[in-house]
Amino acid sequence: MKKILLFITTIIVFQSCNFKKSNLQPNIRSDKIKIINMPETYQYESNLSLIFEKIEYIQLATSKECHLVMPLKTAFHNNHFFILDFLRGLYVFDQKGNYSHQIGKIGRGPGEFIEIRDFDFDEKGNVLILDYKRILRYRPDGKYLDNYLEFDFATNDFYCNPYQFVFVQPLSFYIWGGTMGIEKEAKDHFAMYKMDDSKLVKNYFPLKYKLEDKQHRFLRCGGEILINPVVGNDTINSIINGDLVAKYFVKFKHGVDAKTIPNKLNSLSDFGLDLLNSRDISHNMSNPLETQNWLSFEFTYRRNSVITLFDKRNNKVYTIKSYGIDQKKSEKLMHYTFDFMYDDSFCSIVSAKDFLQINENLKKPGNSPNYINLNGKSVNINDNHVIIKYKPF
Numbered sequence: 001m002k003k004i005l006l007f008i009t010t011i012i013v014f015q016s017c018n019f020k021k022s023n024l025q026p027n028i029r030s031d032k033i034k035i036i037n038m039p040e041t042y043q044y045e046s047n048l049s050l051i052f053e054k055i056e057y058i059q060l061a062t063s064k065e066c067h068l069v070m071p072l073k074t075a076f077h078n079n080h081f082f083i084l085d086f087l088r089g090l091y092v093f094d095q096k097g098n099y100s101h102q103i104g105k106i107g108r109g110p111g112e113f114i115e116i117r118d119f120d121f122d123e124k125g126n127v128l129i130l131d132y133k134r135i136l137r138y139r140p141d142g143k144y145l146d147n148y149l150e151f152d153f154a155t156n157d158f159y160c161n162p163y164q165f166v167f168v169q170p171l172s173f174y175i176w177g178g179t180m181g182i183e184k185e186a187k188d189h190f191a192m193y194k195m196d197d198s199k200l201v202k203n204y205f206p207l208k209y210k211l212e213d214k215q216h217r218f219l220r221c222g223g224e225i226l227i228n229p230v231v232g233n234d235t236i237n238s239i240i241n242g243d244l245v246a247k248y249f250v251k252f253k254h255g256v257d258a259k260t261i262p263n264k265l266n267s268l269s270d271f272g273l274d275l276l277n278s279r280d281i282s283h284n285m286s287n288p289l290e291t292q293n294w295l296s297f298e299f300t301y302r303r304n305s306v307i308t309l310f311d312k313r314n315n316k317v318y319t320i321k322s323y324g325i326d327q328k329k330s331e332k333l334m335h336y337t338f339d340f341m342y343d344d345s346f347c348s349i350v351s352a353k354d355f356l357q358i359n360e361n362l363k364k365p366g367n368s369p370n371y372i373n374l375n376g377k378s379v380n381i382n383d384n385h386v387i388i389k390y391k392p393f
Helices: 268-277 352-362
Strands: 008-010 034-037 052-059 071-077 080-085 089-094 099-103 118-121 127-131 134-138 144-150 164-169 172-176 190-196 199-206 218-221 224-227 235-240 243-251 282-290 294-301 304-311 316-324 340-342 345-350 386-392
Touching (some): 071 340, 071 345, 127 164, 164 218, 218 282, 218 340, 224 282, 345 352
Antiparallel strands (some): 052 386, 071 080, 080 089, 127 134, 134 144, 218 224, 235 243, 282 294, 304 316, 345 386
């Protein structure tokens, strides 16, 4: 099998204002931003044992009542995995992958939701579910508590239809509406707002075109919440103690900025083909996650999905090709993305089919040693999804 070359680039991280001003907004603090200088070209890591101390997996129980179709969001809370499955509901598994229970259900009765758009947890550990124009609250065991908050922003001058949210403090949230439900021009609209007690009090990321949807805009990492950037903004913002702070600026040699995106643009899909066919531009940075020592994010380059891991202690960046049009199935060593944090590890939730392919490739001669701990179990192609834990050094 064709070996993927090892590439480790030393980069300097420093506090400075020497970066694209178009990435900053006046209402986001940026006095302590750190800059990560990315290399001009990328070569890809294949020896995962240089980065990860351990790779383990947790097999989720397989049964009709909890078989996942398309997991949209996973979070670890109260010693359990909470998994939002597409158009189905919120399912709870314990640390060993055993099915526990479901939170709420679709309906119009007490404790039921019209639709489940997102979920999070309040200061007491209760589960909050974002429904249409309201937030419902449940105990971790699934018992319905109350209709926590109601709101209607469709009548405001700045239209917002929240489909993602994150809890900050009682009755205070950051909400993401993007361009969902906006039919007219996006002038004077914003992608994100801060909501206090059913009122919008601050706005962020002015809309100049319709945004591409992402499954995760708010990613919890310990006590912080990282925000998935929009195209043309390579700043990773973080919610710290309730305030929005510009934390990292990822400086690509050739990135997407205000100069790259045409001034007159109805939708990013008009611009997407140019990005996709580009031989130089790095774009679609997404899914920032971090531990005390590591920062992870992804981006697209030459139709390749690239996972980047930055070692904050040694100021080194590692790039791993998780998917590419020129990549053979036999070269796939990782899933496309990290979805959430658990046990100081970057975690992916994958189908049984994907897991079997990844595990088989890791065991082949010339690849990384088999760091996946099978725990004496076996996975079949028709089993439920699998959580893979990548724990870095």
